Amino acid sequence: MVFACVGAVQGIDMKDEKDEKKSEKPGKEKKVVGGRDQLIQAALILASTTRSLASLGLREIARAAGLNPNTFYRHFDNFDDFTLTMILQLGASLRTSVRECWQQPMRKIPPADSADAAARIRRAQAIVKASTALIFDHFDAHKNTYITGIREIHGASPLLRKATNELVKNIADDLANDVLLHLQLPADDEKVVRETSLAIVRQMTFIGYEYLEFPKRREALQQQAEHFALLLVVGVISTQAPELMESMAQVLSAAKLS
Amino acid sequence: MVFACVGAVQGIDMKDEKDEKKSEKPGKEKKVVGGRDQLIQAALILASTTRSLASLGLREIARAAGLNPNTFYRHFDNFDDFTLTMILQLGASLRTSVRECWQQPMRKIPPADSADAAARIRRAQAIVKASTALIFDHFDAHKNTYITGIREIHGASPLLRKATNELVKNIADDLANDVLLHLQLPADDEKVVRETSLAIVRQMTFIGYEYLEFPKRREALQQQAEHFALLLVVGVISTQAPELMESMAQVLSAAKLS
DNA sequence: CATAGAAGTATACATCTGTATACCTCGTGC
DNA sequence: GCACGAGGTATACAGATGTATACTTCTATG
Numbered sequence: 001m002v003f004a005c006v007g008a009v010q011g012i013d014m015k016d017e018k019d020e021k022k023s024e025k026p027g028k029e030k031k032v033v034g035g036r037d038q039l040i041q042a043a044l045i046l047a048s049t050t051r052s053l054a055s056l057g058l059r060e061i062a063r064a065a066g067l068n069p070n071t072f073y074r075h076f077d078n079f080d081d082f083t084l085t086m087i088l089q090l091g092a093s094l095r096t097s098v099r100e101c102w103q104q105p106m107r108k109i110p111p112a113d114s115a116d117a118a119a120r121i122r123r124a125q126a127i128v129k130a131s132t133a134l135i136f137d138h139f140d141a142h143k144n145t146y147i148t149g150i151r152e153i154h155g156a157s158p159l160l161r162k163a164t165n166e167l168v169k170n171i172a173d174d175l176a177n178d179v180l181l182h183l184q185l186p187a188d189d190e191k192v193v194r195e196t197s198l199a200i201v202r203q204m205t206f207i208g209y210e211y212l213e214f215p216k217r218r219e220a221l222q223q224q225a226e227h228f229a230l231l232l233v234v235g236v237i238s239t240q241a242p243e244l245m246e247s248m249a250q251v252l253s254a255a256k257l258s
Numbered sequence: 259m260v261f262a263c264v265g266a267v268q269g270i271d272m273k274d275e276k277d278e279k280k281s282e283k284p285g286k287e288k289k290v291v292g293g294r295d296q297l298i299q300a301a302l303i304l305a306s307t308t309r310s311l312a313s314l315g316l317r318e319i320a321r322a323a324g325l326n327p328n329t330f331y332r333h334f335d336n337f338d339d340f341t342l343t344m345i346l347q348l349g350a351s352l353r354t355s356v357r358e359c360w361q362q363p364m365r366k367i368p369p370a371d372s373a374d375a376a377a378r379i380r381r382a383q384a385i386v387k388a389s390t391a392l393i394f395d396h397f398d399a400h401k402n403t404y405i406t407g408i409r410e411i412h413g414a415s416p417l418l419r420k421a422t423n424e425l426v427k428n429i430a431d432d433l434a435n436d437v438l439l440h441l442q443l444p445a446d447d448e449k450v451v452r453e454t455s456l457a458i459v460r461q462m463t464f465i466g467y468e469y470l471e472f473p474k475r476r477e478a479l480q481q482q483a484e485h486f487a488l489l490l491v492v493g494v495i496s497t498q499a500p501e502l503m504e505s506m507a508q509v510l511s512a513a514k515l516s
Numbered sequence: 517c518a519t520a521g522a523a524g525t526a527t528a529c530a531t532c533t534g535t536a537t538a539c540c541t542c543g544t545g546c
Numbered sequence: 547g548c549a550c551g552a553g554g555t556a557t558a559c560a561g562a563t564g565t566a567t568a569c570t571t572c573t574a575t576g
Contacts, residue, residue, distance in 0.1 A: 156305075
């Protein structure tokens with residue numbers, strides 16, 4: 001009833017935000033990246049340092065990207081559309097690049113005599129060690145992506161949960177396939193190798209996140225990761241190929257002294 | 259300048275929310291629980307079904323609890339104060355109750371002849387199996403707490419991350435202590451047992467969350483959990499006490515046929 | 517060259533949020 | 547028997563947010 005004055009109030013939303021983003025290099029390379037990628041990049045930084053992806057605000061992201069809030073709608077329908085696109089895009093790139101971390105050692109470390117069980121086990125050990133180091137470097141190189149991605153694995157959004165869990169599963173399957181092909185292990189049961197790979201990737205989720213939060217702990221965490229992987233390898237061999245146990249015992253007792 | 263009318267506008271915030279919470283049972287047991295616990299309970303349900311704990315709104319929680327937003331400040335200073343209190347309280351209760359899940363099988367399954375290595379290994383197997391079943395029941399009984407807690411392990415709030423990670427570590431230490439005392443395993447190296455326990459608890463984080471999201475998968479997940487734990491036990495024994503390998507091989511090949 | 521569409525901006529506004537101030541209502545201890 | 551403090555409520559308001567409408571560039575293609 002007393003709202004008659006409302007019509008007269010003008011411009012109360014003017015200067016909503018005081019962006020000072022005018023005329024940065026009005027020369028040639030003005031829009032080297034599209035607003036779409038600017039938004040994704042801004043959201044990645046925000047999500048990895050302040051909040052969960054799904055809880056970010058559309059205005060907040062646009063502000064961080066130096067863009068108008070409405071620009072958001074030019075590229076994405078929903079907020080879900082945005083976050084999902086982002087996770088899928090980042091995830092796909094991560095998946096292919098992390099695979100190199102174990103494929104390279106598998107290629108570089110020469111195959112062992114397939115009759116010499118002990119040599120094959122030693123080779124597996126060496127590959128685990130080299131791969132772990134490369135994976136930690138990979139964490140460093142993709143810090144924000146890892147933090148944001150891992151955060152959504154058990155996050156609140158069912159959509160992102162599904163996407164990230166599929167990513168984990170795919171990475172684990174890549175690992176399993178490569179192990180089956182190139183590790184020269186007597187792994188009769190493919191299912192066991194797949195399950196074990198999944199367990200390793202999941203564990204690396206914890207270790208990697210801890211590493212990114214406390215980089216100083218790298219040495220201890222790297223060793224923990226190697227240890228864990230080797231424990232599983234030994235476990236798999238013991239249950240799948242008990243006939244190799246004695247040669248494994250030799251390798252292990254030799255390693256204990258080092 | 260055109261805001262002269264603002265002073266005249268009255269009651270624009272009246273009836274902020276249309277709560278219909280008047281006079282529910284005006285009889286005796288009116289306030290059986292304090293508002294403090296009502297808030298915690300409401301937040302637990304909201305967090306486990308809709309959003310991350312730290313991203314909940316204070317008004318949202320109060321609304322769900324049927325209380326006035328300001329009641330919040332009667333019990334907690336900050337929002338951080340609230341969430342931290344909540345996690346610590348729920349976590350402490352969870353820690354003591356989950357311990358029973360493995361302590362009970364350890365008590366109920368009779369000790370094996372300490373000279374009979376194979377018997378001790380079979381006992382460990384039985385304890386793992388029984389404990390896993392109880393732990394899955396525990397997931398069911400504390401669904402909301404698990405979902406909310408696990409979500410914060412890699413969540414955005416450093417405070418909650420610290421609290422939940424300490425909880426995980428404490429639960430893992432409980433497990434390690436009980437294993438060292440009651441599992442009759444030749445575990446020379448205490449550090450290995452602690453690390454392995456941590457890995458198991460972390461893995462159960464994934465498996466438990468998946469179970470709570472897809473209860474139908476219980477059987478497969480339970481088996482996966484048992485499998486994983488046994489693989490680690492075998493791995494630990496192989497590396498710590500290679501002299502037990504041959505009796506282990508017997509048990510394993512016998513189990514394979516079953 | 518014209519022009520249509522894509523990308524971006526400006527303004528607006530209803531709605532929700534955290535919080536401040538003030539008031540009410542018990543049960544307890546003096 | 548009364549003062550007081552803890553727990554709870556009512557009202558208010560400044561600020562932020564998502565989104566709608568309309569305007570302005572650019573840029574590619576006929």
